[in-house]
Amino acid sequence: MRLLVIDTALGACTAAVFDDDRALAVRFEPMTKGHQERLGGLVRDVMAEAGVPFDSLDRIGVTVGPGSFTGLRVGLAFAQGLGAALDRPVVGVSTLAALSADLDEPVPAVAALIDARRGQLYVRIRQGDAVVVMDQALSIAAAAQRIAELSPEVALVGNGAAVLIDACPDLAFARRDDRIAPTPHTLARLSAAADPAAAPPRPLYLRAPDATPPSRLPGQPRQPTP
Template identity: 40%
Template sequence: MPDALILGFDTSASHCGAALLSGDRCIAARHEEMSRGQAERLMPMLEEVLAEAGIGWRDLARIGVGIGPGNFTGVRIAVSAARGLALSLGIPAIGVSVLDALSADSSGPVLAASAAPRGRAYLQGYRMAAPVTLELCALDALDPDWAEPDLTCIGSAAAEVAQVLGAKVAPAAHAPAEAVARIAALREVVPGTRPAPLYLRAADAAPPSDPPPVILD
């Protein structure tokens, strides 16, 4: 999509990020670390990115959004925003896995590793000899068969995973939102589809222990 304007954003972890691409050039971006407050910060950040580039919402060709896996609330915030914007603007919204975003523009065998609660990590392999499909794995239960020459680990849990597998550690080629936008720009649009959260674990919130109310006729 040469010169198409693609807006990407991600709030799936302890950050809020947005990036605007014109073709393959990133022309404006923001990334702020935050453990909470993404719901209040996301839309103002998107407005700032558009204003910096001197464009309006109606100039956008498509939207890319990080769909997780990650923080439940953060993922819902971004996906809901992307769906609403796509509907109001009449443009497609493309959901992108944050592990795909971590591995964007990498080379060689890569294991994307994003930290998850309770000593676990979201993992997915790219160009690895032993295929590693998307999964949630305890860091003390990693499969030693995943080790291979020149393996590189990327992501917030990369150091821990690399230590177990004897692999290298490298930073992601792009900030999360920019990677999301770059992948979304290349994805085929499937009519009628909308981005949806990618969850690999049960919600942290426990169901209510009180019995449901009695409905009287």
């Protein structure tokens, strides 16, 4: 299967072309903002380096979050637009699922952690092949409690690991990997294995947005306080 993978959900902008599990071209640029300006150029570059036409792609994979609200929507919009233009399936990959599958060496349990700010972490915990905590937003204390149940065999992966350890320095764990984004190879593997019907390219939001609509229209008087 020949596929293009895209990730703009976290601290990097990724575009890569794979033929089955063989990387034909990879671009991975760390960045916290500016994904919209870079993504198109990265996709153009990897397709040119791979030496394959766009219509040779069988599938497009894209991260759906959780992550930066603006960043993940950049990747989703680009992937969906390209998929529609090429008439190719687009599959969504959870950022937490990709992080939890990212370690090179096997460990009994993996906790994928993303800094959600406001005293929370986005969390997914895998024990062996079973997901024991599905993607959700937890307080730092609640996340630490769940991870403590698996200590010291659990590995911590993602930019939320530092947040957890700073808050809970006595927490025991097997390994720590502060990677800023999933690897392209893991994204390709999960994208190739995904069922398009069960993995739609829709944003995964684990809590309500920080911004809320205004309670009144411009020019309307404020409601009196009861």
